[in-house]
Amino acid sequence: MSLVKADRNGIELEMPYDSRLIGNPETGVIHSGAITTLMDSCCGLAVFTRMEQLEACPTLDLRIDHMTTAQPDKPVRAFAEAYHITRSMVFTRGVAYQESRDQPIAHAVGTFMRIGQNSMKSMQERFQ
Template sequence: MSDATLKAMAERFLSALQHCQLLQMRVAQANADGITLVLPWSPAIVGNPQTGAVHGGALTTLMDTTCGMATLCVLPRFEVCPTLDLRIDYMHPAEAGKAIYGHAQCYRVTRDVIFTRGTAYQDDPAQPICQVVGTFMRLGQQIKGGIRFGNSLKEGGA
């Protein structure tokens, strides 16, 4: 799959998640090595109005989604991959007023389960806000509507 095709599929996938749309999340980059999403700064992600500190839930959603979508980078075709487990460790707080990037890649792919890891950062990927490890179940294309949902994604249907 070309990087452009992969990025287009990732954008269609993300656009179907209302929850992520509210947060204005976008795909920044996607290729065989991994995926990067952006969470722009907005009132919707502020957890503490006095300080502008980000609500943990917004960051968690960013990283859950980023790790889950990293599975697109290693699968030949779209498959539904629900989260099996997710661990987030915050290294330092996000700075108010700046977009947050989430990057993730797959480090192990089995017939049923995909293992991913990633980080969130603002200016410098080497100074991560958090590091994340997540595991996702491959349901296959034929299971539970996988193929049809997959097709609609590839063909640009909602």
């Protein structure tokens, strides 16, 4: 995956087509698990576009509605935004697509738990 764009409005990632991601060898269609991973990553990164300071925010809940399959031999893009932030949670929504956001492959809604800055500091200390 690579970063296409990031700002306070959201984040956009691109996942290139790769034969290792194929779920059905007969059609060449990307496995839905790869799309789910793309959406989880995109929604998770969208959290940080709205945070004032870095803090741990693991995925608490992620719902993916797979609308159709991705076309073989084409990259898949994802866009996600953090649309509501509370003291303990961040709520995100996103879409995976190839040609246009108006022709979605999948929709995602994610909830991320804010653990806090102190947790980030203790994790950094643990791994130093």
